[in-house]
Amino acid sequence: MNRPTNIRRRIRDELVALSGLVVVWMLLWGTFSWMVFLSGLVVSVVVLVVFPLPPVTFLGKLRxxxxxxxxxxxxxxxxxxxxxxxxxxxxxxxxxxxxxxxxxxxxxxxxxxxxxxxxxxxxxxxxxxxxxxxxxxxxxxxxxxxxxxxxxxxxxxxxxxxxxxxxxxxxxxxxxxxxxxxxxx
Amino acid sequence: MTGTSVVDLIAAVCLLSGAVLSLAAGLGLLRFPDLLARMHSATKPQVLGLLLILVGTALRLGTVVDITTLALVGAFQLAVAPVAAHMVGRAAYRTGLFRRDLLVTDDLAAARKTGDESGD
Known part of the structure; x- marks a missing residue:
């Protein structure tokens, strides 16, 4: 496993976590608007930066x-x-x-x-x-x-x-x- | 029977069975012999009971804003209840707060004795 794939995987993991948090945020609001989406994005980025989690990499595929x-x-x-x-x-x-x-x-x-x-x-x-x-x-x-x-x-x-x-x-x-x-x- | 009354009937069945399961969970908490057995009561009929109540509520309310919130409540319950049960159960096992005489087998005691466990 060389470094570039490692970094790419890391970025993919962070993106998955980010979209998960944004979805939760939008479900909490219950309505879709760009304002809700953007504020969710900001909050999610802050959460991921302030509370970093150990990487849990998903190597399989969804069946x-x-x-x-x-x-x-x-x-x-x-x-x-x-x-x-x-x-x-x-x-x-x-x-x-x-x-x-x-x-x-x-x-x-x-x-x-x-x-x-x-x-x-x-x-x-x-x-x-x-x-x-x-x-x-x-x-x-x-x-x-x-x-x-x-x-x-x-x-x-x-x-x-x-x-x-x-x-x-x-x-x-x-x-x-x-x-x-x-x-x- | 009209469409709304069918939905109401399903909602009522969900709410009532959910309530009965929650009652059973409470009864189990009081009745089961030791802490580990009681944790089963907290993680199982109560989870399904809550889910049924959420479904019943969602059917009665029927608005998107409420249903998304209810879906989140259900999802977090499924994700978090096992973690809470595990933390309490683990602490109980390690401090010996359970009844060994009620166990048929205990593989963990054997593993801990041989020092397999790295004690994190």
Whole structure:
């Protein structure tokens, strides 16, 4: 990787962040006018200059089919998990048991780690307790598991979730890494 | 049935089910045995409950200005709730404020014992 591509990538990352902030600003106003757009641009530039973030580079590509597949499964999982937890909350006298499991992700990029962590936390009975960033391991607290077999089953669900995320936004190389893990298991 | 009353009906269903899910989240907070289990209650039925209430509100209001704001509320909720749950859960685990006897397995305890974890 030589320097010019690095700088170009950096500029691209900043532009993505900038347009994201401008969109949020315009959504907050709720109406479009050039005044709103320009003031949003100024505010976003100031925010990016005053609060610089560590670069999170996106090296994959967006795959529409994968995105749709991820979104649909995410919604279904969110509803099922919510109903499950609500049901558990209403079941008086039932003591749910939990487990902390380590899940080794196939792709170790910061972006993948973050997205998997967010999705896992939002969906199926799970909470991230700790992350080993260098090794790409998520430590997940799983709610309402009866025994170790159920915990193992949950690990499979997280693998499938990661595969869907990579299938939606991953590069060809990352897709290969996920496929290799699938074979080795 | 006219078009508006169908929309009103859907909005009512969204608002009511959202309220029930939020109630379940509150009940779970009171009832679940330890902090880690309670964090599940804060991150899940409540998120879907809020989203349903936002959808119901959007259907009733139906103006662009309000809907964009509601969409932002939903987006930030999805982005931020897991982070908050993680921070509280991590602090609870590290300070031992949870019930180990309720865990079926604990891979993190094993990893910490062998010193795999670099303690950031």
């Amino acid at each position: 529409p089919l994968g995105l749709v597949r991820f979104a649909v499964r995410f919604t279904v999982d969110l509803v099922i998990a919510s109903l499950h937890l609500a049901w558990t909350a209403f079941r008086l006298g039932y003591q749910p048991r939990c487990a902390v499991i380590a899940v080794q992700l196939a792709v170790r990029s910061d972006l993948n780690l973050t997205l998997c962590g967010e999705a896992v936390s939002l969906i199926p009975g799970s909470l991230i307790v700790d992350i080993d960033r260098d090794a790409g391991v998520l430590y997940i607290h799983v709610f309402d598991v009866s025994d170790e077999a159920a915990a193992e089953q949950f690990r499979g669900k997280v693998y499938a979730l990661e595969a869907r995320i990579i299938g939606a936004i991953g590069s060809d190389d990352e897709l290969r890494q996920v496929a290799e893990r699938g074979e080795s298991r």
